[in-house]
Amino acid sequence: MQLIINDKSVEVEDGSAGQMLLWALRDELGLTGTKFGCGAGICGACTVHINGVATRSCVTPLALVAGQEIRTIEGLAEGERLHPVQQAFIDLQVPQCGWCMSGQIMTAAAFLAQNPTPGDDEITQALRYNYCRCGCYVRIHAAVKQAAEEMNEE
Ligand code: FES
Ligand code: FES
Incomplete structure (x- = not known):
């Protein structure tokens, strides 16, 4: 099966x-930035973009994504330049164990592409189904807010 992943x-x-x-991403293609958490579409650790929409890859059959534009955390940066959400997560030292983080970042990036000037409540709503067992929610929120501000300054 042919897939289009990170523009290739x-x-x-x-x-x-x-x-x-x-499992195609992780086991066949070695794109292990996308994480396995619950395997049931609940936690958000496996989130990627399908045609720009945040999508849980653990419950997305390959048959549905042939020919679609798939983007993983490995393809979010533009060359050497990190996506503003990635940069904000680094700047604010958001991760603890890091397991949930690519899912958080991919969800936030898709959200900000649709809503570049979110309020606090909208950020909370957008990320509410991405779980962080380490409880980094305050820093995640702050980083998404900072990324939005930086994207709007550009
Ligand atoms: S691993 Fe896919 S939603 Fe939890
Ligand atoms: S940083 Fe550990 S689960 Fe989120």
């Missing part, structure tokens, strides 16, 4: 109907 066309061998995108 790639081939994955196991395109069976039951194969989920997460």
Whole structure:
């Protein structure tokens, strides 16, 4: 099966109907920045973008994403320049263990692309279903807010 991942066309061998995108990314393509958490579409650790929309790859069958634009955390930066959300997460030292972070960042990046001037409540709502077992929610919120401000200054 041909997939378009981070602007490149790639081939994955196991395109069976039951194969989920997460496992093709991690096991076949080595894109391990996308994490496995619950495997049930609940925690958000596996979030990628499909055509710019934040999507949980653990419950997304490969068969549904052939020919779609898939972006993972490895393809979020523009060359050497990190996405403003990535930079803000570094600047504010957001991660603790880091496991949930690519999902948080991918969710926030898709959200800010749709809503570049969010209020605090909108940020809270947008990230409410991305769980962080380390409880970094205050810093995650602050980083998304900072990224929005920086994106609007550019
Ligand atoms: S691993 Fe996909 S939502 Fe938890
Ligand atoms: S930083 Fe550890 S789960 Fe979020």
